[in-house]
Amino acid sequence: MTDETVxxxxxxxxxxxxxxxxxxxxxxxxxxxxxSRSFDQLTGAQVYFKCENFQRxxxxxxRGAYNALTLLQPAQRAAGVLAYSxxxxxxxxxxxxxxxxxxxxxxxxMDAPAVKRAAAQGYGATIVEYxxxxxxxxxLSHDLAARHGLTVIPPFDHRAVIxxxxxxxxxxxxxxxxxxxxxVPCGGGGLLAGSAVAAHALAPACKVVGVEPAxxxxxxxxxxxxxxxxxxxxDTIADGARAPMLGELTFPIIMRHVHTMLAVEDTALLRTMFxxxxxxxxxxxxxxxxxxxxxMNGMIGARGMRVGIILSGGNAEIAGLTRRFPALAxxxxx
Amino acid sequence: MTDETVxxxxxxxxxxxxxxxxxxxxxxxxxxxxxSRSFDQLTGAQVYFKCENFQRxxxxxxRGAYNALTLLQPAQRAAGVLAYSxxxxxxxxxxxxxxxxxxxxxxxxMDAPAVKRAAAQGYGATIVEYxxxxxxxxxLSHDLAARHGLTVIPPFDHRAVIxxxxxxxxxxxxxxxxxxxxxVPCGGGGLLAGSAVAAHALAPACKVVGVEPAxxxxxxxxxxxxxxxxxxxxDTIADGARAPMLGELTFPIIMRHVHTMLAVEDTALLRTMFxxxxxxxxxxxxxxxxxxxxxMNGMIGARGMRVGIILSGGNAEIAGLTRRFPALAxxxxx
Numbered sequence: 086m087t088d089e090t091v092x093x094x095x096x097x098x099x100x101x102x103x104x105x106x107x108x109x110x111x112x113x114x115x116x117x118x119x120x121s122r123s124f125d126q127l128t129g130a131q132v133y134f135k136c137e138n139f140q141r142x143x144x145x146x147x148r149g150a151y152n153a154l155t156l157l158q159p160a161q162r163a164a165g166v167l168a169y170s171x172x173x174x175x176x177x178x179x180x181x182x183x184x185x186x187x188x189x190x191x192x193x194x195m196d197a198p199a200v201k202r203a204a205a206q207g208y209g210a211t212i213v214e215y216x217x218x219x220x221x222x223x224x225l226s227h228d229l230a231a232r233h234g235l236t237v238i239p240p241f242d243h244r245a246v247i248x249x250x251x252x253x254x255x256x257x258x259x260x261x262x263x264x265x266x267x268x269v270p271c272g273g274g275g276l277l278a279g280s281a282v283a284a285h286a287l288a289p290a291c292k293v294v295g296v297e298p299a300x301x302x303x304x305x306x307x308x309x310x311x312x313x314x315x316x317x318x319x320d321t322i323a324d325g326a327r328a329p330m331l332g333e334l335t336f337p338i339i340m341r342h343v344h345t346m347l348a349v350e351d352t353a354l355l356r357t358m359f360x361x362x363x364x365x366x367x368x369x370x371x372x373x374x375x376x377x378x379x380x381m382n383g384m385i386g387a388r389g390m391r392v393g394i395i396l397s398g399g400n401a402e403i404a405g406l407t408r409r410f411p412a413l414a415x416x417x418x419x
Numbered sequence: 420m421t422d423e424t425v426x427x428x429x430x431x432x433x434x435x436x437x438x439x440x441x442x443x444x445x446x447x448x449x450x451x452x453x454x455s456r457s458f459d460q461l462t463g464a465q466v467y468f469k470c471e472n473f474q475r476x477x478x479x480x481x482r483g484a485y486n487a488l489t490l491l492q493p494a495q496r497a498a499g500v501l502a503y504s505x506x507x508x509x510x511x512x513x514x515x516x517x518x519x520x521x522x523x524x525x526x527x528x529m530d531a532p533a534v535k536r537a538a539a540q541g542y543g544a545t546i547v548e549y550x551x552x553x554x555x556x557x558x559l560s561h562d563l564a565a566r567h568g569l570t571v572i573p574p575f576d577h578r579a580v581i582x583x584x585x586x587x588x589x590x591x592x593x594x595x596x597x598x599x600x601x602x603v604p605c606g607g608g609g610l611l612a613g614s615a616v617a618a619h620a621l622a623p624a625c626k627v628v629g630v631e632p633a634x635x636x637x638x639x640x641x642x643x644x645x646x647x648x649x650x651x652x653x654d655t656i657a658d659g660a661r662a663p664m665l666g667e668l669t670f671p672i673i674m675r676h677v678h679t680m681l682a683v684e685d686t687a688l689l690r691t692m693f694x695x696x697x698x699x700x701x702x703x704x705x706x707x708x709x710x711x712x713x714x715m716n717g718m719i720g721a722r723g724m725r726v727g728i729i730l731s732g733g734n735a736e737i738a739g740l741t742r743r744f745p746a747l748a749x750x751x752x753x
Contacts, residue, residue: 117451119473138700139453359737366472366702366733399700403693404741404748414738 095341096334099286101248102255102279105152109252112184113148116140116253118260121365128380129388133264135257138369138399144325145253145276145397146177146240152249153238154178154185162187164234169226171197172325173398174240179210190235192226241275242332251279257393258287265390268376270397271295271304271346273328274335280395281342291393292344294385296375298323302348303330308339309346322351322406325372325398347379354378355413358401370401429675430668433620435582436589436613439486443583446518447482449590450474455699462714463722467598469591472703472733478659479587479610479731480511480574486583487572488512488519496521498568503560505531506659507732508574513544524569526560575609576666585613591727592621599724602710604731605629605638605680607662608669614729615676625727626678628719630709632657632685637664639680642673656685656740659706659732681713688712689747692735704735 119134137145154166165188168178175191182189189210193202194217202212215225230237239246253276254267267284271277277295284291297304301319307330315330331339339346354371357378361369369377376394380387407414453468471479488500499522502512509525516523523544527536528551536546549559564571573580587610588601601618605611611629618625631638635653641664649664665673673680688705691712695703703711710728714721741748 122475141456143700362702362737366477368696368700368702403696403737404745407738407741408745411738411742 093337095282095338096244097247097251097279097282097338099282101244102251102283105148105245105248106252106255108152108155109148109249112151113252114140115256118257119365119367123364124377124381130380130390130392132380133257133261133391133393134365134377135253135393135395136367137253137395137397138367138373142173142176142180143398143400144173144177144373145250145395146173147180148252149243149246149249149275149279150174150177150238151181151184153243153245154181154187156245157187157236161236164236165190166238167192167226167230167235168238168240169222170240171201173400175201175205176208178238179205179208182210183208190229190233192222192229194222241273241328242334244334247275247279247335247338249279250276251283253395254280254283254393255287257395258284258291261391261393262288263391264288264291264393266292266294266385266387267393267395268294268296268379269395270326270372270375271297272301272326272372274304274331274339276395276397277343278335278338281338285342293342294376294379295339295343295346296379297346297348298326298354298375299348299350301326301328304339305346305348307331307336308343311340322355323372323375325370326375345385347384349375349378349382349384352413353382355406355410357381359410359414361396362403367396368399368401368403369396370398371406373398427671429616429672430578431581431585431613431616431672433616435578436585436617439482439579439582440586440589442486442489443482443586446485447586448474450587452591452594453699453701457698458711458715464714464724464726466714467591467595467725467727468699468711469587469727469729470701471587471729471731472701472707476507476510476514477732477734478507478511478707479584479729480507481514482586483577483580483583483609483613484508484511484572485515485518487577487579488515488521490579491521491570495570498570499524500572501526501560501564501569502572502574503556504574505535507734509535509539510542512572513539513542516544517542524563524567526556526563528556575607575662576668578668581609581613581616581669581672583613584610585617587729588614588617588727589621591729592618592625595725595727596622597725598622598625598727600626600628600719600721601727601729602628602630602713603729604660604706604709605631606635606660606706608638608665608673610729610731611677612669612672615672619676627676628710628713629673629677629680630713631680631682632660632688632709633682634685635660635662636682638673639682641665641670642677642680645674656689657706657709659704660709679719681718683709683712683716683718686747687716689740689744691715693744693748695730696737701730702733702735702737703730704732705740707732
């Protein structure tokens with residue numbers, strides 16, 4: 086009897102990630118891996134940045150969304166799908182729908198940035214707006230889905246979504262199989278769970294570390310207590326990591342295959358983000374800089390190690406962030 | 420009798436670029452080539468971006484500087500070198516000196532940004548400051564060089580510098596040999612001349628196009644008149660393209676192997692630069708966006724063509740530029 090059978094079967098296995106990679110070939114970008122001598126010098130590690138900010142729609146989310154759409158039954162494909170999000174997941178489902186020939190409805194708050202609404206419409210999605218002061222988006226979405234026979238594509242707690250997200254770490258480990266550690270941003274845990282399954286299969290000695298914003302450290306508290314904890318409306322600039330809790334599917338995977346969880350304060354996060362912009366010439370969004378910030382701030386020992394970091398997305402409002410945080414933006418040096 | 424013998428021998432031949440590439444192997448980065456579906460859609464071309472913003476010191480300048488230092492005679496190496504610049508050339512010579520084991524003196528105006536002085540010092544260079552109101556930097560530099568036996572490394576009008584800069588286009592054309600056009604930023608013409616020699620050898624049908632800021636269009640006027648023209652202190656944001664005129668060595672190469680010269684207004688240039696930051700998630704400096712801006716603004720027909728663009732550098736002051744040009748930075752969309 087193996088350990089696997091003792092603790093039960095996880096929702097996603099490495100074969101699911103391999104299958105997702107085959108579906109994504111030629112549709113998603115195989116994103117580049119960047120190095121930075123300055124970052125290596127500052128941290129004492131050899132760091133490999135997997136640049137999902139260069140992924141389609143500017144974030145890893147396209148991987149999971151497209152994988153999920155290709156796994157729909159014919160009747161589901163014909164009826165169309167729905168996603169509720171004003172962030173990268175919405176864009177990802179909208180573009181995946183266009184690529185897969187599936188009609189997409191996106192439920193967005195009426196105060197969502199016009200540029201995000203326009204982008205989703207540009208991919209051919211139908212936008213349904215709601216007033217967040219009076220309407221619960223989950224209720225509205227499931228009501229819409231039931232009435233029109235739409236399949237809801239959740240942002241993280243879904244087998245095909247998790248498997249798709251795992252292809253980013255899989256690509257990185259195929260190129261660099263000797264990593265000692267892999268740092269992964271964590272919101273609802275889709276990317277982290279997928280990465281952990283990929284690393285367990287391809288580099289069992291590689292320690293996978295999840296990184297959250299400090300204000301939304303529900304994942305860290307869940308991991309440490311062994312029971313899912315939640316957080317309501319965390320006040321953090323890392324808008325991609327504001328999910329109230331880990332998923333029913335992602336949590337057991339994270340408990341099994343993740344080494345530890347870290348939480349980074351927003352100031353440190355922003356400082357690292359601006360540093361990456363200025364010094365590495367690559368634009369990451371706040372959430373995308375979580376892994377790099379944990380290492381840059383010495384939250385985990387990595388001297389002499391080979392470390393992978395997933396830069397999960399690049400959809401930053403550059404002008405807005407520099408205006409809001411002028412002191413951090415002007416002198417991002419360490 | 421070939422055409423070459425009729426018009427005389429150029430200062431740099433392709434063999435010089437090949438030799439430079441061998442010297443640079445393992446020292447300079449072989450920078451990545453990025454694509455952008457959005458840029459392709461907007462321009463109707465298939466565009467290949469050679470990302471010299473990811474080069475060491477954040478600009479192509481490291482290629483030429485390092486190549487020049489490796490070609491010094493032993494006595495010159497022992498005595499050290501001097502460069503006068505407050506821009507990318509200074510950083511490039513400083514780092515090249517450290518890598519090649521050659522002492523470097525940088526002559527900088529006393530009002531140069533502290534971060535630039537610190538960076539050159541960080542590479543081990545000695546900084547000599549001067550007051551630009553009272554001192555001519557060329558006179559000061561040549562006086563210093565004569566007194567201390569230093570070799571001056573000029574920013575563009577130097578055979579080894581031109582040959583080194585040509586390795587960027589050489590790498591691009593090795594990966595993508597079927598380009599119809601190659602757009603290259605032009606200040607003093609070192610990068611443009613090197614690129615033109617590389618393209619002439621590797622892809623003779625590829626039209627090489629130089630792009631300048633409109634306020635500093637001396638190169639365009641020189642190209643069109645056949646006589647070198649100059650411009651004094653051009654008022655342009657493209658600080659890497661403010662050289663007063665093309666070089667004695669670069670001009671004949673440009674006349675022979677460049678197809679045409681274009682000049683871009685600063686507003687269009689900045690709009691393209693911010694667009695590249697936001698949409699391509701890569702930080703270019705204003706000068707680095709010249710080629711992309713020419714294409715984005717329809718200054719040359721490229722529909723259906725395969726086009727290479729050299730993103731020449733990424734040393735942008737992100738916070739400062741967004742603060743100076745808020746309207747352009749907020750909505751870089753086209």
